[in-house]
Amino acid sequence: MRYELTKDLETGNALIDKEHRELLKAVNDLLDACSKGEGRSSVQKTGSFLSNYVKIHFTHEEQLQQKNDYPEYTPHKAFHDKYRKDLNSVVEKIPADEASISDLAALNNQIGILISHIRFEDKKLGKFLQGK
Numbered sequence: 854m855r856y857e858l859t860k861d862l863e864t865g866n867a868l869i870d871k872e873h874r875e876l877l878k879a880v881n882d883l884l885d886a887c888s889k890g891e892g893r894s895s896v897q898k899t900g901s902f903l904s905n906y907v908k909i910h911f912t913h914e915e916q917l918q919q920k921n922d923y924p925e926y927t928p929h930k931a932f933h934d935k936y937r938k939d940l941n942s943v944v945e946k947i948p949a950d951e952a953s954i955s956d957l958a959a960l961n962n963q964i965g966i967l968i969s970h971i972r973f974e975d976k977k978l979g980k981f982l983q984g985k
Contacts, residue, residue: 855881862971864979866917872910873971879903880964887957896952900944900960907937907967918978921985929974936970939963 856877863870879902886895911933918926940963947956 866979893952897947904944
């Protein structure tokens with residue numbers, strides 16, 4: 854199953870949605886590699902990309918929230934801080950040469966958490982920003 858930025862994931866904010874597309878592209882590239890039997894060698898690369906990219910993306914979201922006095926900034930940032938830490942922990946355990954199925958499952962779990970966050974919390978943020 855490929856991920857797409859469907860209406861239930863779009864925030865209506867051009868920057869946030871663009872960056873979400875980039876995150877989903879990286880996940881889809883990993884899924885493509887898995888379908889070709891090359892997933893184990895791609896997990897670490899994808900995990901590192903996601904780990905680095907969410908730092909940038911979360912910083913952009915937090916800047917938007919602060920600039921626009923988003924009332925749920927504190928819990929949103931708390932989620933970002935915990936997610937960065939959890940994702941980094943997962944990625945650090947993935948060997949550079951051959952990831953295990955367990956490594957892939959752990960990364961997939963983090964991706965699921967991120968998708969859920971986009972679907973609910975980032976949608977709320979997008980709605981708030983549209984009302985500004």
